[in-house]
Amino acid sequence: MRADGVRAGYRGTAVVDDASVRLAAGRVTALIGPNGSGKSTLLRTMAALHPAMAGRIELAGDVAVRDLAPRDLARRVTLLSQARPTPGGVTVREVVEYGRHPHRPRWGSGDAEGPEVVGRVMEMTGVTELALRPVDSLSGGQLQRVWLASCLAQDTPVLLLDEPTTFLDLRYQVELLDIVRDLADREGIAVGLVLHDLDQAAAVADDVVLLVEGRVVAAGPPAEVMTAELLSPAYGIDVDVHHDPASGLIHTRARARHHGRLGA
Structure with a gap:
């Protein structure tokens, strides 16, 4: 699934502008960014819950999402929204x-x-x-x-998850992300998900998309996107990024300016 140059929002007001995202079979793509950056809006627009104001969203075979009947789309794309x-x-x-x-x-x-x-x-x-x-x-x-x-x-071959770890205790957060990883690795599903926890995004995703004020400012492997140079201005706070040499995982920690240290 791919979104190219998407502009989307509500009641004529754009929340996302000129956003492009690729979801590949067998890969997990995490959308990250501060609150209000347009992550959920972009995901919901890709699932055709909101019409795109501009741009194009396509599935494999160059099939435009907007051209599919709801029933046909539901056989190809699933969205787990924040609230049901x-x-x-x-x-x-x-x-x-x-x-x-x-x-x-x-x-x-x-x-x-x-x-x-x-x-x-x-x-x-x-x-x-x-x-x-x-x-x-x-x-x-x-x-x-x-x-x-x-x-x-x-x-479906495409699975979209909007903040799927909400309401879950730590055990089920870990288990859910393990399921997501297995769906990509074993079933070849293309997974796109919105996550607030940066460490979880780094651990589960093959690719990360960083949005700020409705625009994609970086996209690529976690090691390339989740850097202090990109995360700090995006979140408006100093963010330290540590690469664990034993596990290879990325860990982040936010440093509140003038107020000590806080976990990111």
């Missing part, structure tokens, strides 16, 4: 099964692969034991994992 309404009177399994809707015939029933896919993604996301629980009885973290399972049940 909690339905009442339905079980966890039923919510996960919502993800199979694009694969069912318009009239009648039939989804031969559905039960196997639903069972597999529930196991992947750790919600199998919750299958018969009403979703409105779940904690925020449990509900987030159920919605992720529903997205995975949609079984």
Whole structure:
């Protein structure tokens, strides 16, 4: 999936301007940047939830997203948004099964692969034991994992995740990012996700896109984008960047000007 020169926003006001992003099969791309930089707006525009004011968004085969019917798009792209309404009177399994809707015939029933896919993604996301629980009885973290399972049940080659670790405790944050990595490595899925945690972005992503005030200021491998020279002006605070020689991971730490040290 690729976005070229995208301008997007709300009620005629641009939040993102001239943004270009590439999502490649088998790779994870993380969108980072300060609050209000346009990360979520860009991701939602790529999923066709907002029409682009300018630019072009295409899938493999030079297929323009805007030319696809909603059902066809739903077979190719899945978005886990920040907020979803909690339905009442339905079980966890039923919510996960919502993800199979694009694969069912318009009239009648039939989804031969559905039960196997639903069972597999529930196991992947750790919600199998919750299958018969009403979703409105779940904690925020449990509900987030159920919605992720529903997205995975949609079984698309492109997966977009908007702040997917929200509401999750540390264990499930790590497990979710492991799932994301496996989806790219083992399933060949193109993953694009918005993350606030810079260390998580560096650990999980093959490529990082840094947005500031609606514009892409840098894009490339984490080691090239996540530098003190780029992050400090982007976030308006001094950011130290450390490369762990043992693990190869990037760690960041923000230094509040005049107020000591804070974790980034």
